[in-house]
Amino acid sequence: MDDGVFSSAPPSTAAATAAAAAAAVGSSVIPIVNKLQDIFSQLGSSSTIDLPQVAVVGSQSSGKSSVLEALVGRDFLPRGSDICTRRPLVLQLVHQPRRPADAEADEWGEFLHLPGRRFYDFREIRREIQAETDREAGGNKGVSDKQIRLKIYSPNVLNITLVDLPGITKVPVGDQPTDIEARIRTMILSYIKHKTCIILAVSPANADLSNSDALQIARNADPDGSRTIGVITKLDIMDRGTDARNFLLGNVIPLRLGYVGVVNRSQQDIKSDLSIKEALAREESFFRTHPAYNGLAQYCGIPQLAKKLNQILVQHIKTVLPGLKSRISSQLTTTAKELSFYGDPVESKAGQGAKLLNILAKYCEAFSSMVEGKNEDISTIELCGGARIHYIFQSIYVKSLEDVDPCEDVTDEDIRMAIQNATGPRSALFVPEVPFEVLVRRQISRLLDPSLQCAGFIYDELVKMSHRCLAVELQQFPLLRRSMDEVIGRFLRDGLKPAQDMIAHIIEMEADYINTSHPNFIGGSKAVEQAQQQVRSSRLAAVARREGVDADRPSDKTQKTRPLLGRAGVNGVVTDHIQALRPSADAERPGSSGSGSTLWGMGSIGSIFSSSDDRTHSSARENSSNRSYTAATSHLEHALSTIQLREPPVVLKPSESQSEQEALEIAITKLLLKSYYNIVRKNVEDFVPKAIMHFLVNHTKRELHNYLITKLYRDDLFADMLREPDEITIKRRQIRDTLKVLQQAYKTLDEIPLEADTVERGYSLDSDSTGLPRAHGLSSFHDGSSPHSTPKQPRSRKSSHSGEQPFNPDASGNGF
């Protein structure tokens, strides 16, 4: 040990103070981090800036605890020539504001295993570390990987975590297991493997540096050396005539971040209670006066080590700053937008009038855009606005009409009854038009209800849209919102009425004139043809069924082979159906029917019931039946004096059995009914939506703006309409305040890189004008700017960030 160095240059108090101030790890970064912390708290965020962890590794008694203690600037760690650190000590420094009135109580320690107990005396902290080590690892040199966690609260520290790890030992002693070396190495690696951990690889200068355990294990965890700082201790006790100059310069084992040589307190110094402050001053004197380290000031001393760490921390902060800035910037944009949304309260009448007009115009624009599907925030989740109108028209209204069977509520009996009633006392020679018209009108009138419902649905949609327009903006003016709702409600109701009237007219028009000349109408002859086919096929099916069932009853067969369409029944006319299938030449001539009823459409329908052959046949049959009737009566006259007819019932229904002719008539009527109904349905499906669009939807788009102005733009109403509720006024104030805070925060962040440069410059021991160390390994922590730039020279944001980023900001974290 070169005691002469210390004795020849006793430390001055000023130098000691300066050195001590410079030595504390992160002390110079505290203002920056405090500022960031302020920004976080002002923005109401509980998040903090996470700094990397620092871990000391090395062989046993290499001086790890001494280095850590010097960096923290307080005596609190057990140190000694024997094994001291036997459990990992996780030391969390917690910055807290200074309390002037109670300066003594500003700093204290707290152990996780002794919650709530504050240690103001740092010697007691050391004792507790020793006691807690013994409790877990025993008193006989045993080692445990169970952490001791200690928090130190102080206004002089940075929020950072430091880890003191047991030293690597080769030969087991005391209670140590045989594989102690492997165990300790595994334990150390578990800490330093994390990418956010800065490794202080401590090697004593009085041992063979090229075989350093510290450098070897650090290389395992950090092969490219981007986060390893080599620390060479005990330079004061190197062999006389040797020095660590080549090592410090990186000539022996190069390291990207370089080396720092330090002189800690010796065991003797510890015994004689040499303070850290004095020790630092002595260290400074040692390097200043030792010829071997002349010109290597930036590689020497605890303050240089602290500076190197600070540079890493500054670089880390620089890395996270852009993210922080962009967060604040986007918050700024959102808040500014919010404020512009609330705008400034308008006091003057003219201003109020203009504002009201503006709101009404914007409202109507928004309404039209919503109807036309042009609004900005088009939903991808559900149909909205005009698309809903389209859906109601096509998927609800049109679809419902198409699903309706026009004959659904018209039974065969209804048709039969209508036909019989229409022919009056005569027998029907032709299918009369009246029943068809009656029935088709009945079906047309059924279209009115769904059409009016459709108009009602669209009205509801418009009301909903009117509520959605400027919903957020109008929250600011509840009275105006209410008045607008009322006015718009009235306007829409007024628009619904003509739409409904038009719909009623459309249906009435359709019902009023049954246009059987419509080109799409099936017409009589075609209907007859189809009806005959239907009837024939159903008859054949019935015959086939019966034959299947009665195959073993031959007596019935004669009955079944009778002409099937012989019409016997209510009108007493018997018609041969086969005859009826042949259209008569007479019937094809319009007006040839001669009956009271008009022929349907194509003029060929009636003929099927009126062949002269039919009439001959039927009169022949009538004659024969009349003959037998006369015979029977004359016979009865002998037996009875009076024949009593049964009274006709009050309500008369057609006889139950339906003749095949009637079946044909019914089938024809149904075909005609369906055909005509389809024409009407298509017309209605087309015209009803047109009516609704014209009288209700487009009318609203065209006229609402004028209507709103007429009803609401009145001098005497301006103030009331635009009166804001108190909560809006408060909200505006809050947003303004937040905006100010954000602007300030943004400005502060902009200033931080400059301050960081100052930090880097502030603690150089040599006379380098830039103050920046020239260590080969430091380049990765520089900001890429020229080392010769003047301290006050402002830099652009871009240039303040290094291209090389030793830490991944996303992975950063101090572990707690």
Ligand SMILES: Nc1nc2c(ncn2[C@@H]2O[C@H](COP(=O)(O)OP(=O)(O)OP(=O)(O)O)[C@@H](O)[C@H]2O)c(=O)[nH]1
């Ligand atoms: N002269 C001198 N002694 C030192 C120096 N650094 C440490 N020592 C002494 O070396 C011994 C070990 O120091 P520690 O700081 O306990 O070493 P450590 O690496 O933490 O030891 P373990 O935790 O037990 O592995 C102590 O007696 C210190 O006083 C130094 O730079 N010069």
